[in-house]
Amino acid sequence: MRMLLKNGHVVDPASGLDAKRDVLLDDERIAAIEPSIESTGAQVYDASGLVVAPGFVDIHVHLREPGIEHAETIESGTRAAAAGGFTAVCCMPNTQPVNDSAQVTSFIVERARRTAAVHVHPIGAISKGSKGERLADVGAMRGEGAVAISDDGLPVMNSGLMRRAMKYAASFGMTVIDHCEDLNLSAGGDIHEGIQSMRLGLGGIPASAEDVMVARDIILAAETGARIHVAHISTASSIAMVRHAKKLGLPVTSEVTPHHFALTDEQIPGYDSNYKMRPPLRTGSDVTAAIEGLVDGTIDCIATDHAPHTGHTKMQEFERCPFGVTGLETSLGLALKALYHTGKVDLVHLVRLFTNSASSCLNLGRGELRIGGPADITVFSTEREWTYDAAATLSKSKNSPFGGTVFRGGPVATIVAGRFAWTAEDGIR
Amino acid sequence: MHSEGPNPRSLLGIEGVPRPEIERLLERGRHYKAVPPNKKLATLAGRSIVNLFFEPSTRTRTSFEIAAKRLGADTIGIQALGTSLSKGESLVDTLNTLAAMNPDIIVMRHAASGAPHFLSRFLSIPMINAGDGRHEHPTQALLDALTILEVKGTLEGLRVAIIGDISHSRVARSNLHLLSKFGADIIACGPATTVSKNLPLLAPGIGLTFDMREAVRDADVIMMLRVQLERQNVEVFPKSEYFRYYGLTLEHMALAKPDAIVLHPGPINRGREISSEVADSQRSMILSQVENGVAIRMAVLEWVCLD
Numbered sequence: 001m002r003m004l005l006k007n008g009h010v011v012d013p014a015s016g017l018d019a020k021r022d023v024l025l026d027d028e029r030i031a032a033i034e035p036s037i038e039s040t041g042a043q044v045y046d047a048s049g050l051v052v053a054p055g056f057v058d059i060h061v062h063l064r065e066p067g068i069e070h071a072e073t074i075e076s077g078t079r080a081a082a083a084g085g086f087t088a089v090c091c092m093p094n095t096q097p098v099n100d101s102a103q104v105t106s107f108i109v110e111r112a113r114r115t116a117a118v119h120v121h122p123i124g125a126i127s128k129g130s131k132g133e134r135l136a137d138v139g140a141m142r143g144e145g146a147v148a149i150s151d152d153g154l155p156v157m158n159s160g161l162m163r164r165a166m167k168y169a170a171s172f173g174m175t176v177i178d179h180c181e182d183l184n185l186s187a188g189g190d191i192h193e194g195i196q197s198m199r200l201g202l203g204g205i206p207a208s209a210e211d212v213m214v215a216r217d218i219i220l221a222a223e224t225g226a227r228i229h230v231a232h233i234s235t236a237s238s239i240a241m242v243r244h245a246k247k248l249g250l251p252v253t254s255e256v257t258p259h260h261f262a263l264t265d266e267q268i269p270g271y272d273s274n275y276k277m278r279p280p281l282r283t284g285s286d287v288t289a290a291i292e293g294l295v296d297g298t299i300d301c302i303a304t305d306h307a308p309h310t311g312h313t314k315m316q317e318f319e320r321c322p323f324g325v326t327g328l329e330t331s332l333g334l335a336l337k338a339l340y341h342t343g344k345v346d347l348v349h350l351v352r353l354f355t356n357s358a359s360s361c362l363n364l365g366r367g368e369l370r371i372g373g374p375a376d377i378t379v380f381s382t383e384r385e386w387t388y389d390a391a392a393t394l395s396k397s398k399n400s401p402f403g404g405t406v407f408r409g410g411p412v413a414t415i416v417a418g419r420f421a422w423t424a425e426d427g428i429r
Numbered sequence: 430m431h432s433e434g435p436n437p438r439s440l441l442g443i444e445g446v447p448r449p450e451i452e453r454l455l456e457r458g459r460h461y462k463a464v465p466p467n468k469k470l471a472t473l474a475g476r477s478i479v480n481l482f483f484e485p486s487t488r489t490r491t492s493f494e495i496a497a498k499r500l501g502a503d504t505i506g507i508q509a510l511g512t513s514l515s516k517g518e519s520l521v522d523t524l525n526t527l528a529a530m531n532p533d534i535i536v537m538r539h540a541a542s543g544a545p546h547f548l549s550r551f552l553s554i555p556m557i558n559a560g561d562g563r564h565e566h567p568t569q570a571l572l573d574a575l576t577i578l579e580v581k582g583t584l585e586g587l588r589v590a591i592i593g594d595i596s597h598s599r600v601a602r603s604n605l606h607l608l609s610k611f612g613a614d615i616i617a618c619g620p621a622t623t624v625s626k627n628l629p630l631l632a633p634g635i636g637l638t639f640d641m642r643e644a645v646r647d648a649d650v651i652m653m654l655r656v657q658l659e660r661q662n663v664e665v666f667p668k669s670e671y672f673r674y675y676g677l678t679l680e681h682m683a684l685a686k687p688d689a690i691v692l693h694p695g696p697i698n699r700g701r702e703i704s705s706e707v708a709d710s711q712r713s714m715i716l717s718q719v720e721n722g723v724a725i726r727m728a729v730l731e732w733v734c735l736d
Contacts (some may be wrong), residue, residue: 115476187663188663189669195627195630195631198625198627198631199444199566200542200543201542201543201562201565201599201602204544220717270546270550271546272542274448315519315521316519316520316521317539317541317544318542319541322542
C-alpha cells in the first residue's frame, strides 16, 4: 500500500529538514521526501497546514500487561499512545509478574505483535522482582528485545547493586533508567513537601528525595562509564546536577513528564488524586527549571510516565490512592501549550524532544525520517483547538488531571508501518 | 460560600470560612451556652444526624451527640469498627449507603486528611468535619476561640503560643487559621522536626521558635497540643525527653502574662506535655473548653442546617 502526504510542513530534527515537502510511503518504508511528488497509484492525503514529523517515541509508559489488565492492556495502552501521536513506546517492567526474565519479555513482545497499535519496546527490571536484591536476567531479556533496564517505581536503594547493574547493563549496550527517589526521605509522603503539603495536612516528599539519588547515579556513571537515564526529573537541583554532568561529558540523559512542566503543587485542587504521582508535582521554580532544561538540552526528551489506575483505586482517601496519572493523549497538547506557543522552543526543537532525542536516550534507532526507513509518521497541528475528554480516553483508565483542558494544537494522524494507527475525527483527508 | 466542595452548607475547615461567618458562629455559641442544659430545644426537631467516627473519639463524639440532642435532632452514632468498613467496603460505598438513608447532616471524623473534602464532592448532604487526619478540626478551633473570648474579650493582638507537634496536629492547623483571621500574634513552638519552616506562609501573623521559654514569654494564651505518637510515620523526636523541652510547667507560667490562660484539646497526657500542677491550676481552661464544645457544636449544627 502506497500513501502520499501532500504539502505538509515536514520537520525532521535528525536531518535538519524544516520545509514544505511531500512524503511518499511505500508499505512499511519511507519511499521519498521531495518538494513535489506525483501520486502514482498512491492514496493521497492533504497535509497542508499540518506538521509531518517522524513518529513520536515515548520511552516511559506503563501498559500493565501482564497481570493488571483491568487498568490497561498492551492493546488499550498502545491505542491511547497512537491517539497521542506516538508510534513507539517503551513499557516499564512493574507488571505482575515483573518483567525480570526472558519469558516475560518475550510474552510482552509477542502480545504486542498481536495486539499493539504501535511499536512496543519492553524495559526489563534491574533486579529480580524489582526487589533490589539480585540482578535480573539482563542479558536474556536483551536477547528477547528488552531495550533498557529499570526498577521504576521500586527504586534501587542499594548503591552497590546499582553500581553492578550499571556496569553489567553497559556490557550489553543497555541504559539503566532510574526512578530517582530515596525511599527513606520520601516515606509517608503524598505530595511535594512544601506549603501545599503543610496546608492540606498531607505527608511531604522533599525535593532531596530525588536529588540525593540523582547525585548518586551521576557519581556512579562517572565511575563506571555506564549510561544512566534519569526518569521523570522534577526538581531544579536535579536538573542542575544533570546539566553539570553533561558539561563534564558524562553519559547521563534525562526526561521530564508533561505534568511536571505544566503543573505545580499549588495547583492541586483540594484532595484530587488525579494530581497524585511520584515524583510529585513540584514548585513554580522547579517548573521553570524543567522548561529551561528542555530548552538547553539538559533534559533530552518528554516522556509521559503514563500510569493508568482504575477508577476505584483512585476513588479513595487521598493518602490511600495509588501514585500515577495517565498522559499519552495530552502530552503533545501540553508541550505545545507550555513550550511552543510560549515561544520557548521552535518547532524543530519541539519535535526533537518527542523523536530522535528520545530515541537516542535508549539507542532505539527511531525518530527520524530516512528514505528506506520505517514509515512511522506523526501528523499534528499546532493550531487546531480541541478539548480533552478524559472519559472518552482510549486508555482503560481515566486518571488524568487534564480532563476538560482546552488545547491549541495536537495530534491529527498517527501512521505506524505505513498504516493509520489513529486519526482525529476532523483528521486528514 | 463557606465550604470547599459544591455543598453550600458544609463545615470542612476553618481555612475557607470568612471571619464574619466565624463571628456569627461564635455569637450563636454564646447564645446556646446561656441556654440551661436541661432545656431541650426544637431547633432541629425531626432532623437526623449521623455521627460517623472512623477514629476512636470520646469527647468530640459525645459533644456532637449532646449538641444534637439538645437541639432536638435524632442522632445515629456509627463507629468504624462496628460497620462494614471492617469488611473491606470502601469509604465511598459506606457513604453512599448512608446517604441513601437521607440524613440531614453527616458529622465525620477520619484518620485521612481530606477524607470529608473528598466525600463532599460526591454528596449533597451537609457535612461537618470532626477532625480529618493531620489537616483540620474546625469545631475545636471555634470552641477554643469561644473559650479565649470569654476570658479575654478579644482575639485581636493577643499573644498566643501554640506548643507541640504542630505539623501532625489538626487542632493546631485550624487554630492557626482562625487566630490569624482575627489578628492574633501567634507563635508556634515544637521540636524542629515537627514544625515546618513554611508554617508562617500558612496565614499572616505566625512566628516560629523551637525554644519553649521564648514561646511562652508574655503570652496571653498558651495552647498545648496532645503528643500524638500514633500519627507519626517515624519517630520524629525522642519522646523520652519531650517533656523536658516542650512540657508546660509552672516555671513557664511565670514567664507568661500574669493573667495568661492555658488551653488543651484533651485528653491530656500528664507528665508528657503538661504538668499536673498546670493542668489543675486556675489558669487551665480545659473543662471550660469541654463545656464550650457543646455550645459551639450546637451553633455549627444549626448553621449547616438552617443557613
